[in-house]
Amino acid sequence: MNDLTQSPEMLIAAMAARARQASATLMQASDADKIRGLELAAQALRDRSDAIIRANRQDMDNAAQRGLSGALLDRLRLDADRLEGTAAGVEAVARLSNPLGTVIDETVRPNGLVLQRVRVPLGVIGIIYESRPNVTADAAALCLRAGNAAILRGGSEAIESNRAIHAAMAEGIGAAGLPVDAIQLVPTTDRAAVGAMLRAVGLIDLIVPRGGKSLVARVQEEARVPVLAHLDGMNTTYVHSSADPEMARALVVNAKMRRTGICGATETLLFDAAFPATADVVKALLDAGCAVRGDAAIRAVDPRVSEASDEDWNTEYLDAIVSAAQVSGLDEAIAHIAAHSSHHTDAIIATDTQAAERFLNAVDSAIVMWNASTQFADGGEFGLGAEIGISTGRLHARGPVALEGLTTYKWIVRGTGQTRP
Amino acid sequence: MNDLTQSPEMLIAAMAARARQASATLMQASDADKIRGLELAAQALRDRSDAIIRANRQDMDNAAQRGLSGALLDRLRLDADRLEGTAAGVEAVARLSNPLGTVIDETVRPNGLVLQRVRVPLGVIGIIYESRPNVTADAAALCLRAGNAAILRGGSEAIESNRAIHAAMAEGIGAAGLPVDAIQLVPTTDRAAVGAMLRAVGLIDLIVPRGGKSLVARVQEEARVPVLAHLDGMNTTYVHSSADPEMARALVVNAKMRRTGICGATETLLFDAAFPATADVVKALLDAGCAVRGDAAIRAVDPRVSEASDEDWNTEYLDAIVSAAQVSGLDEAIAHIAAHSSHHTDAIIATDTQAAERFLNAVDSAIVMWNASTQFADGGEFGLGAEIGISTGRLHARGPVALEGLTTYKWIVRGTGQTRP
Numbered sequence: 001m002n003d004l005t006q007s008p009e010m011l012i013a014a015m016a017a018r019a020r021q022a023s024a025t026l027m028q029a030s031d032a033d034k035i036r037g038l039e040l041a042a043q044a045l046r047d048r049s050d051a052i053i054r055a056n057r058q059d060m061d062n063a064a065q066r067g068l069s070g071a072l073l074d075r076l077r078l079d080a081d082r083l084e085g086t087a088a089g090v091e092a093v094a095r096l097s098n099p100l101g102t103v104i105d106e107t108v109r110p111n112g113l114v115l116q117r118v119r120v121p122l123g124v125i126g127i128i129y130e131s132r133p134n135v136t137a138d139a140a141a142l143c144l145r146a147g148n149a150a151i152l153r154g155g156s157e158a159i160e161s162n163r164a165i166h167a168a169m170a171e172g173i174g175a176a177g178l179p180v181d182a183i184q185l186v187p188t189t190d191r192a193a194v195g196a197m198l199r200a201v202g203l204i205d206l207i208v209p210r211g212g213k214s215l216v217a218r219v220q221e222e223a224r225v226p227v228l229a230h231l232d233g234m235n236t237t238y239v240h241s242s243a244d245p246e247m248a249r250a251l252v253v254n255a256k257m258r259r260t261g262i263c264g265a266t267e268t269l270l271f272d273a274a275f276p277a278t279a280d281v282v283k284a285l286l287d288a289g290c291a292v293r294g295d296a297a298i299r300a301v302d303p304r305v306s307e308a309s310d311e312d313w314n315t316e317y318l319d320a321i322v323s324a325a326q327v328s329g330l331d332e333a334i335a336h337i338a339a340h341s342s343h344h345t346d347a348i349i350a351t352d353t354q355a356a357e358r359f360l361n362a363v364d365s366a367i368v369m370w371n372a373s374t375q376f377a378d379g380g381e382f383g384l385g386a387e388i389g390i391s392t393g394r395l396h397a398r399g400p401v402a403l404e405g406l407t408t409y410k411w412i413v414r415g416t417g418q419t420r421p
Numbered sequence: 422m423n424d425l426t427q428s429p430e431m432l433i434a435a436m437a438a439r440a441r442q443a444s445a446t447l448m449q450a451s452d453a454d455k456i457r458g459l460e461l462a463a464q465a466l467r468d469r470s471d472a473i474i475r476a477n478r479q480d481m482d483n484a485a486q487r488g489l490s491g492a493l494l495d496r497l498r499l500d501a502d503r504l505e506g507t508a509a510g511v512e513a514v515a516r517l518s519n520p521l522g523t524v525i526d527e528t529v530r531p532n533g534l535v536l537q538r539v540r541v542p543l544g545v546i547g548i549i550y551e552s553r554p555n556v557t558a559d560a561a562a563l564c565l566r567a568g569n570a571a572i573l574r575g576g577s578e579a580i581e582s583n584r585a586i587h588a589a590m591a592e593g594i595g596a597a598g599l600p601v602d603a604i605q606l607v608p609t610t611d612r613a614a615v616g617a618m619l620r621a622v623g624l625i626d627l628i629v630p631r632g633g634k635s636l637v638a639r640v641q642e643e644a645r646v647p648v649l650a651h652l653d654g655m656n657t658t659y660v661h662s663s664a665d666p667e668m669a670r671a672l673v674v675n676a677k678m679r680r681t682g683i684c685g686a687t688e689t690l691l692f693d694a695a696f697p698a699t700a701d702v703v704k705a706l707l708d709a710g711c712a713v714r715g716d717a718a719i720r721a722v723d724p725r726v727s728e729a730s731d732e733d734w735n736t737e738y739l740d741a742i743v744s745a746a747q748v749s750g751l752d753e754a755i756a757h758i759a760a761h762s763s764h765h766t767d768a769i770i771a772t773d774t775q776a777a778e779r780f781l782n783a784v785d786s787a788i789v790m791w792n793a794s795t796q797f798a799d800g801g802e803f804g805l806g807a808e809i810g811i812s813t814g815r816l817h818a819r820g821p822v823a824l825e826g827l828t829t830y831k832w833i834v835r836g837t838g839q840t841r842p
Contacts, residue, residue, distance in 0.1 A: 024759060028783055107804050113793055115803055123815055205815050226647065226816050247838040254840035338445060360833050362449055364541070372534055372836030381841065382536055382832070383528050394543055394626050395647050396817040399832045411803070411820045412781050415793030417668040419675035420802065
């Protein structure tokens with residue numbers, strides 16, 4: 001189907017044209033067919049597990065020869081358990097509620113016209129990801145369930161695994177009578193194909209990068225197609241003067257230390273000057289193995305606190321390190337967050353309802369929290385089922401994005417012959 | 422405030438920084454203050470009408486000397502009536518319902534966390550427009566009511582009028598205690614400032630071009646900031662075999678001829694081969710003064726029908742001209758629209774409900790209509806009040822965009838000390 005001698009632009013344009021055709025077919029497909037397609041795809045992943053794991057072994061061997069790091073090899077590796085998890089993930093997407101066809105609102109005009117806004121698929125979605133081959137199945141399942149065609153571009157180190165997983169997904173959706181072009185894998189490892197996807201305005205409706213910061217940064221920098229992503233999770237937890245000391249200690253330690261490598265981890269702490277238990281909270285963090293980089297006031301509470309540089313207030317550590325400052329009150333906390341936050345997730349700990357509500361209103365981030373750990377910033381924890389990603393952009397979808405974020409709406413107008421006067 | 426010796430990039434960055442600050446203040450302002458600001462702005466437009474009309478006279482004199490066309494001069498011209506219309510328009514925006522603070526949905530998680538998605542302002546919006554000076558007031562009012570800061574860049578031929586209108590708007594919102602930087606006019610007529618706005622990623626959240634095709638095309642081509650707009654209204658009305666002939670005649674003539682220059686006008690007609698009254702409808706159009714360019718089947722019904730070229734099927738005439746073809750049935754009509762539509766507004770005329778519903782489902786346009794004139798494609802006719810524009814893009818907002826399209830949402834999470842296990 002794909003002529004690999006053509007330019008990356010021609011290749012992507014041809015794939016996108018087939019994807020658009022498939023998307024038109026999908027728009028008229030029933031939800032039952034999509035569910036069936038995903039169930040059959042999950043079955044095909046299980047049936048083909050030997051072949052998929054064999055393909056993965058080939059990728060692993062190549063990667064080891066090329067000297068890839070242990071962390072990278074671990075991300076690349078598939079075994080029976082992980083593959084079963086991937087198949088179960090596809091089935092979980094089949095069990096989510098159907099986002100399509102929902103009537104968002106309805107108006108009857110004085111002239112009798114009946115207007116509805118109805119959820120419909122977005123169209124053609126490009127997924128650009130790195131070494132985890134399970135994304136081939138996860139992302140494709142989410143796109144398909146929302147009625148979209150997906151163009152998948154995984155990391156070159158995972159190409160054999162991705163091909164094997166893609167073949168299983170295509171087998172499943174094909175067996176349900178859905179167009180196999182609804183899930184296409186870019187067949188080349190040529191990096192220029194990524195650039196062609198990013199410039200495919202009008203051919204691809206949305207790009208979702210899944211991977212590390214350098215991938216997301218490149219995509220956000222180069223893309224002309226709209227991108228749904230976040231670059232940083234520069235999240236702040238602010239301990240208000242009214243915070244319950246015990247709650248503050250538990251929340252701060254959890255928000256920073258539960259898992260330091262996730263985007264919802266807290267990276268900066270702000271302590272109200274009038275909060276009486278700052279020293280307790282800082283010591284609890286230090287005792288939990290967290291390095292604390294503080295301003296003068298925070299350094300004064302414990303000799304283990306080192307000096308924070310200007311850079312620290314803008315650094316997403318993704319590690320057992322936190323920056324911490326004292327603020328004079330709510331206004332200074334809000335101003336600090338406005339200046340340094342990446343607008344992902346910011347939290348206040350307070351018993352004073354008025355202060356908390358003012359924080360929730362004034363902080364302009366995708367997620368704002370009161371008396372909760374920033375580590376909850378996750379589609380699964382939000383009850384959305386699988387998420388395609390978290391967006392810090394302000395348009396279309398914000399925060400955790402699941403099926404609904406992969407849809408748009410159209411206006412349906414039903415009349416009885418009305419002409420406009 | 423603005424140093425005109427700085428580069429366009431510096432100028433726009435400085436304006437955007439002040440706009441962001443104003444936007445933060447607006448996020449905490451009450452709706453009553455915004456309403457009061459718009460009412461005072463409308464009053465200021467009336468109070469300053471002499472000065473505004475004087476400034477407009479200066480623009481008109483300059484434009485006449487530069488040999489601008491009569492149509493352009495008419496768009497530029499302000500008189501007491503037009504200015505009163507502008508002031509009334511600002512008051513009308515003040516009367517729309519508040520889009521902010523609406524709880525889109527709420528979830529209570531098993532762990533007790535309460536999640537809400539709440540409508541909040543989008544942030545900083547850039548408006549790029551041409552000679553009509555009323556846009557300075559209209560667009561600013563819509564942006565402000567939705568809690569946003571606006572950076573306005575009008576046509577150079579209208580600079581004096583825009584300055585005078587902007588001063589009135591600023592006076593009004595300032596008198597209501599709102600930040601005057603919420604409505605800023607780009608002070609230079611240097612075209613490079615437009616380019617700087619289009620590239621101001623992260624500084625300006627959304628660009629809305631208001632003007633002719635060449636402006637919209639330039640903005641869509643150059644912008645790195647997301648754009649809300651439509652380039653073409655290549656709209657089709659399809660007359661199904663089951664259509665009521667009398668209704669078909671009335672709808673087609675209205676859809677094409679009521680006003681030929683608006684983006685909701687029908688540009689292509691498709692007639693089902695089995696529709697018995699094609700000749701009547703075509704003759705009615707011809708008799709109404711419309712030039713018809715047809716395929717062989719349509720040419721056969723009246724000698725006045727000329728031959729359509731390939732180009733005609735993709736041409737938005739915005740004039741008393743229509744392209745017309747015969748199709749074998751619903752599938753061919755849907756395929757024709759998929760191939761040629763600009764995805765603005767497409768309509769079916771039919772008494773067969775099943776055929777109509779299949780059309781409404783399968784046609785992937787911002788607005789799809791059944792038994793109604795495509796000329797209804799308008800925010801006012803949709804009951805939205807003033808519209809900022811119509812979007813054929815698929816993300817964020819689609820079709821007529823009013824206050825809601827100038828907002829986003831954030832996730833508010835309220836807990837009682839929950840940590841993530």
